[in-house]
Amino acid sequence: MSASTPTRGTAPVGLSKGEARTYASYARPAWQRWLLTRETAVILLLAVVFAWATSSVPNFDGPLTLYYLFLDLMPILLIALPMTLVIITGEIDLSVASTVVLTSAVTGLLTIDAGWGFGQAALVAIAVGALCGLFNGFLVGYVGLPSLAVTIGTLALYRGIAVGLLGTEAKTGFPEEWTDRVKERIGETSYPQVLVVFGVLAVVFVLLLHFSGFGRGVYEIGLNDEAARFSGVDVARTKLLLFVLAGAVSGLAGVYYTLRYDLARGDAANGLELQVIAAVLLGGVSIFGGRGALHGVVAGVLLIGVISSAMRLQGETENVTTIVIGLLLIASVVTPSFLSWVSGRLPAGVKGAFSRSRRT
Amino acid sequence: MSATLAPPSPGGAPSGSGAPGAGARVRSALGHAVRSREIAVAVVLLVVVAAATARNDSFLLSGDGWRDLLLTPSILLLLAAGQMLVIVTRSVDLSVGSTMALTAYLTGRLFIDQPGLPIPVVVLAGVAMGALLGVVNGVLVAYAGVPALVITLGTMYVYRGAMLSWAGSDRITADQMPKDFLSLGTSSVVGIPVLTIVALLVVAAVGYYLHTARSGRELYAIGSDPDAARLYGLKVPTRVLTAFVLCGALAGLAGVLHAARYGSVSSSVGNGIELQAVGAAVIGGVAIFGGSGTVWGAAIGAVLLVTINRALPILGIPEFWQRAVVGALILGAVVLDRLLAARRARRLDEERED
Numbered sequence: 001m002s003a004s005t006p007t008r009g010t011a012p013v014g015l016s017k018g019e020a021r022t023y024a025s026y027a028r029p030a031w032q033r034w035l036l037t038r039e040t041a042v043i044l045l046l047a048v049v050f051a052w053a054t055s056s057v058p059n060f061d062g063p064l065t066l067y068y069l070f071l072d073l074m075p076i077l078l079i080a081l082p083m084t085l086v087i088i089t090g091e092i093d094l095s096v097a098s099t100v101v102l103t104s105a106v107t108g109l110l111t112i113d114a115g116w117g118f119g120q121a122a123l124v125a126i127a128v129g130a131l132c133g134l135f136n137g138f139l140v141g142y143v144g145l146p147s148l149a150v151t152i153g154t155l156a157l158y159r160g161i162a163v164g165l166l167g168t169e170a171k172t173g174f175p176e177e178w179t180d181r182v183k184e185r186i187g188e189t190s191y192p193q194v195l196v197v198f199g200v201l202a203v204v205f206v207l208l209l210h211f212s213g214f215g216r217g218v219y220e221i222g223l224n225d226e227a228a229r230f231s232g233v234d235v236a237r238t239k240l241l242l243f244v245l246a247g248a249v250s251g252l253a254g255v256y257y258t259l260r261y262d263l264a265r266g267d268a269a270n271g272l273e274l275q276v277i278a279a280v281l282l283g284g285v286s287i288f289g290g291r292g293a294l295h296g297v298v299a300g301v302l303l304i305g306v307i308s309s310a311m312r313l314q315g316e317t318e319n320v321t322t323i324v325i326g327l328l329l330i331a332s333v334v335t336p337s338f339l340s341w342v343s344g345r346l347p348a349g350v351k352g353a354f355s356r357s358r359r360t
Numbered sequence: 361m362s363a364t365l366a367p368p369s370p371g372g373a374p375s376g377s378g379a380p381g382a383g384a385r386v387r388s389a390l391g392h393a394v395r396s397r398e399i400a401v402a403v404v405l406l407v408v409v410a411a412a413t414a415r416n417d418s419f420l421l422s423g424d425g426w427r428d429l430l431l432t433p434s435i436l437l438l439l440a441a442g443q444m445l446v447i448v449t450r451s452v453d454l455s456v457g458s459t460m461a462l463t464a465y466l467t468g469r470l471f472i473d474q475p476g477l478p479i480p481v482v483v484l485a486g487v488a489m490g491a492l493l494g495v496v497n498g499v500l501v502a503y504a505g506v507p508a509l510v511i512t513l514g515t516m517y518v519y520r521g522a523m524l525s526w527a528g529s530d531r532i533t534a535d536q537m538p539k540d541f542l543s544l545g546t547s548s549v550v551g552i553p554v555l556t557i558v559a560l561l562v563v564a565a566v567g568y569y570l571h572t573a574r575s576g577r578e579l580y581a582i583g584s585d586p587d588a589a590r591l592y593g594l595k596v597p598t599r600v601l602t603a604f605v606l607c608g609a610l611a612g613l614a615g616v617l618h619a620a621r622y623g624s625v626s627s628s629v630g631n632g633i634e635l636q637a638v639g640a641a642v643i644g645g646v647a648i649f650g651g652s653g654t655v656w657g658a659a660i661g662a663v664l665l666v667t668i669n670r671a672l673p674i675l676g677i678p679e680f681w682q683r684a685v686v687g688a689l690i691l692g693a694v695v696l697d698r699l700l701a702a703r704r705a706r707r708l709d710e711e712r713e714d
Binding site: 092139143144145146148149150152153154155156157158159160161163164166167168266270274277278281287288317318319320321322323325326327329330333334337338 | 452454500504505506507509510511513514515516517518520521522524525631632635638639642648649678680681682683684685686687688690691694695698
């Protein structure tokens with residue numbers, strides 16, 4: 001192999017032949033780097049669960065089941081996108097469900113009470129969501145407060161404002177033109193049109209996280225924010241922007257929520273934040289930050305959706321589904337450390353098989 | 361407190377002599393009080409109570425008002441004390457609400473299925489159940505090296521799901537539980553409700569443990585710097601496990617007392633109360649990243665949260681705004697912590713330069 005054509009596994013210039021061999025032996029082949037990941041494991045699990053669901057529930061892959069699966073999952077799917085980036089920086093946003101309720105309340109008050117057009121009201125709602133995110137992001141990024149504490153506070157604050165504005169009232173009777181539109185299908189297929197909105201957003205977030213300098217900064221912050229600062233990443237601004245994105249997307253989810261159920265009320269979307277976080281972590285994102293990918297997260301959300309939908313159709317109660325999702329979440333975070341614990345106690349020969357599995 | 365350690369100087373030191381004058385000492389004592397989060401939160405609590413009483417006498421002065429003031433916070437107080445133990449070690453327990461629901465239902469079930477069982481046995485069974493659920497959390501957190509947030513988010517789902525599938529659509533009502541047990545939740549001794557006495561005893565015990573027992577002090581060391589604690593040779597996993605078991609046991613006790621206080625157990629017991637418990641600790645000055653705070657702070661924070669909820673409607677603010685006020689309080693507490701920490705750091709820097 002000539003030195004001028006760099007190939008995978010070739011050592012940097014200036015190494016002896018022995019050193020070069022050692023160097024190459026540490027580089028994992030591409031197929032391993034791409035396929036032996038937690039994301040692949042989640043996608044495989046999703047495939048297995050989907051196969052189990054289709055074989056045990058008649059018509060599980062029929063048009064109606066998938067249609068409702070996507071309609072029900074839409075808020076989690078949407079919010080999981082920015083939440084992934086937030087968690088990769090090592091932060092967390094517990095206030096997203098409260099933002100959904102607040103923006104839903106704003107939508108209701110502006111259209112039903114103030115008589116605004118729905119389009120304008122929706123825009124204002126999304127702006128309110130972004131503002132909620134701006135407040136979180138300012139406190140976390142610029143004031144330097146821990147996001148767990150800040151968003152526990154704003155979790156109560158934003159929902160409190162929503163409940164304060166609405167009281168015990170529920171706003172209903174949104175224009176049918178709009179409530180029908182969110183449920184429309186794409187042409188003759190079984191997929192709802194909102195999936196297109198999700199698709200566009202997903203592409204934007206994939207480009208942002210996986211194919212841009214900004215995204216590399218997000219990972220750097222999660223691995224070591226001090227080091228990221230010294231290598232020129234604007235840590236505060238990045239965090240601010242991510243929280244604003246989380247707020248704005250939650251605002252969009254709030255508008256969707258309002259239309260999907262034709263309802264804006266203070267006690268809606270209870271516990272949604274924890275479902276989103278569970279889905280993101282299930283999708284292979286590390287709670288310590290610095291690790292994860294969006295395809296895994298989408299698979300994680302779908303996994304939760306398929307399991308709950310299949311178990312519901314099999315006549316299981318929602319409680320059993322809750323237990324299964326909880327156990328799955330625990331297993332997904334405990335398995336890697338269990339594997340590394342096992343590999344630390346294996347005889348040397350067997351150990352080689354595990355030694356390259358990175359501990360996350 | 362530093363002011364009490366200073367030698368008494370009758371008549372006060374003459375001004376200009378160079379020794380700190382009485383004025384300075386008073387000022388330093390005041391400064392200490394303002395910096396002490398427990399006292400600051402207690403002052404806010406007193407202001408809320410005073411304002412509500414000024415608006416409506418019965419908030420404090422009627423028999424019912426006095427009783428509610430003491431009785432209503434006692435369950436959250438237990439949860440906040442347990443949560444504080446866990447937060448000090450740099451963890452968090454989101455499963456306490458579900459644990460509480462499970463033990464509350466267990467309590468009701470035991471009374472229905474084993475009518476002859478003495479009340480103390482049932483109480484102990486509830487506490488033991490809570491401790492057992494705490495062991496599960498603690499083992500997973502301490503030995504798997506995964507943040508407690510994720511583990512307890514998982515067990516929150518699992519425990520709640522278990523409670524709901526166990527309970528099905530039943531709802532345990534007051535007539536299914538013995539009168540003696542229910543009176544535990546309402547009776548009082550010399551004007552102080554029994555539940556409040558229990559809660560205060562628990563807080564005192566936890567405070568004593570944290571401040572005097574070696575393993576209690578170690579919890580602070582672990583929270584301030586887990587790696588240093590490990591290098592120093594502290595048994596970090598064992599201590600973290602202990603904190604979770606105690607937190608679970610207190611949540612178990614809270615579940616039993618919830619059954620006694622409200623006389624009914626429905627599927628929504630303890631929904632969302634985990635965030636209130638964390639909020640109470642944060643308001644009371646327990647740093648969410650471990651290593652500092654007192655159980656008294658968490659307790660006063662819990663009382664403040666509950667009392668504000670009761671005071672708002674009396675103060676003319678519609679009750680719908682309660683959650684917003686609570687959220688603003690938590691944010692205020694977190695920001696205040698940061699300001700005080702920054703001021704302390706600046707002062708240390710200045711001293712170093714002198």
